[in-house]
Amino acid sequence: MRSLLVAVCLVLALHFGEAAVSCNTVVVELYPCISFVAQGGAVPTGCCTGVRALNSQAQSTVDRRSVCRCIKSVVGGVSYSSNNLNNALALPAKCGVKLPYSISPSTNCDSIN
Template sequence: MRSLLLAVCLVLALHCGEAAVSCNSVVSELYPCISYVVQGGNVPASCCNGIRTLNGQAQTPADRQSVCRCIKNAIGGVSYSSNNLNNALSLPAKCGVNLPYRISPSTNCDSIN
């Protein structure tokens, strides 16, 4: 599991966008979510705080697209089970955050306004 965590962080760190919200910020804010994505259970409060922070920081379409790409690249760069992907998809709702995109490898980040 530690190798999965390391792979996610490396993929995110390598895909920095030019928007105000960098992939390094995305990694930092979403790091607490990895245990839930991998193992399920209760969503850590620090994970929800990170999702809220990123959502608040992504004020422009370019910012939202950048955050989306970072998340999408992380999901696409690591082999997840369907449970892991479902856990990732459920995070915004479980945290009470309405993201303008789905956390999914099929999300078209370019279409986000």
């Protein structure tokens, strides 16, 4: 379950430092997305609400880097399937959110602007 949340987080954010967006906020906003990431199908309404909220909150470089680092710390050594990752990667488009950066488990958080 935790690895699914991490995959969802990887899709949506990238923020750290004296960030306005806390790691707890990232987890809370993306929690409704877990069922979609795990199983596909319809994206829960609460998921897109959280994706949009997180995207609107993470406006500064510091915030985007903070979110990225949060996601990476949660993911840690947890493994997830390519289907889970593909579902997570599809979330921004399914929720009508355009991200100005590439999302990948290997993203260097320090390179995010």
